[in-house]
Amino acid sequence: MDIPKHQAGFVNIIGKPNVGKSTLMNILVGERLSIITSKSQTTRHRIIGLTNSDNYQIVFSDTPGMLKPQYELQKNMMSFVNISLEDADIILFVTDLYETDADIEHVIEKINESGVPVLLVVNKIDLAKPGQLEEVTAYWTSRIKSELVIPISAGEKFNTDKIMQEILDRLPEHPAFYDKAELSDRSERFFASEIIREKIFENYKKEIPYSSEVSIEDFKVKKNIISVRAIIYVERDSQKGIIIGDKGAALKKVGIQAREELEKFFGKKVFLETFVKVEQDWRKNKLKLKKFGYDP
Ligand code: GDP
Ligand code: MG
The missing domain is CATH 3.30.300.20 (K homology (KH) domain)
Structure with a gap:
């Protein structure tokens, strides 16, 4: 008899502030777990959200946006970014149409050295002008080593299923890490x-x-x-x-x-x-x- 395989792993969502990381995580988890606002740096803590089925468990982490630390709170926020590189099975690197790698070159270098598979997610394509998506894609693929570029609109839930599929194709075989009844590790x-x-x-x-x-x-x-x-x-x-x-x-x-x-x-x-x-x-x-x- 075939024992059905069970997949489980950690998917860490990282990127600069305000690119839509929390919006995306909420769609992927299917619950409104992360707070989302139009101001950057709303997400100060790392937040974990779980997506479960009989055969898999995806542990998503939404992280504060990456930036150069200016004061103690930001230093603390950046340490989450470092931790999220260490324990990830898959990294979702999220960008929108406007961000560049200015100020985060050191993080990009770490990502490229980490050996963790990266899915490059280009968000907010609902706002793209003709040719802009191609331009943004060319820019980021020249900077980050990624397995795949996935253009999405988290706001309009466009192409977010594709991300789930690509994650499941790469998720390790492993028993669940958390109780499947739980949605998040936060109280x-x-x-x-x-x-x-x-x-x-x-x-x-x-x-x-x-x-x-x-x-x-x-x-x-x-x-x-x-x-x-x-x-x-x-x-x-x-x-x-x-x-x-x-x-x-x-x-x-x-x-x-x-x-x-x-x-x-x-x-x-x-x-x-x-x-x-x-x-x-x-x-x-x-x-x-x-x-x-x-x-x-
Ligand atoms: P985070 O800082 O990366 O977590 O970004 P948030 O998820 O908090 O989103 C930042 C802003 O971008 C919010 O105003 C969102 O409503 C907006 N936003 C997120 N996704 C999209 C999208 O696909 N299209 C558009 N037009 N706006 C989006
Ligand atoms: Mg956020």
């Missing part, structure tokens, strides 16, 4: 904080989103309702004022939007309380970063 608290952070990114300008961190102080799941108490940390008093807004209007808006999104994500009613606190210059302080869970 519900983590997703709650990411959803609130996404709303902060959407509602405030300039440095505010980058200076904010969300900590879930309390997360209680009751029969029909989840009650969440979140603290939004900012770096300075002036930022606290901006977050709260005139008569609390800005924070109220964020709270309403976050609650709606949390209810969609968890499929339950959510009671959300938000508070704002100042944690002076937390982005530059290693101890404070650790407290917020940035532990390389």
Whole structure:
């Protein structure tokens, strides 16, 4: 009797900020796990999402975008990129139509030396002008050693099936790494904080989103309702004022939007309380970063 083979492996999604990595991962995993916004560097942590079937398990990692570290938080983010090169069975290197390899030459070199098969994904082709896709493809294939170029539009879910097929063609034979009932290695608290952070990114300008961190102080799941108490940390008093807004209007808006999104994500009613606190210059302080869970 033939024993059906089981495949399992790690597929790491890397690329510069804002090229569509998180959008793609969510499509591949089929759940809204990563937060996606139009601002770069929304993804600060590495997030794992699983796609399971009877015969395979794909462990996707969505990583923060690659860049030259400017401050402590970014240094920490970049260490995820290094780790993701080490444990990958397949790398999905994602680019859009506009990015070049400026600032990430050292990472490209590491990818080329790693020996890990690379699928080069050119995203946002819905926006391509005539000839642009060919140009972008020629540029990146001259820089990255890849097995295949896959043009897609993650936004329009175009050609993303092709990626799944190419992954399955290369996935090693291996038993599952994670319980198949699990979707992600991250806790519900983590997703709650990411959803609130996404709303902060959407509602405030300039440095505010980058200076904010969300900590879930309390997360209680009751029969029909989840009650969440979140603290939004900012770096300075002036930022606290901006977050709260005139008569609390800005924070109220964020709270309403976050609650709606949390209810969609968890499929339950959510009671959300938000508070704002100042944690002076937390982005530059290693101890404070650790407290917020940035532990390389
Ligand atoms: P990441 O930083 O690489 O994770 O990028 P995100 O997934 O957060 O996406 C960055 C921005 O690009 C968001 O505004 C997305 O809606 C947008 N985006 C992602 N994929 C596509 C696409 O295929 N076409 C277009 N036009 N926009 C896209
Ligand atoms: Mg992202």
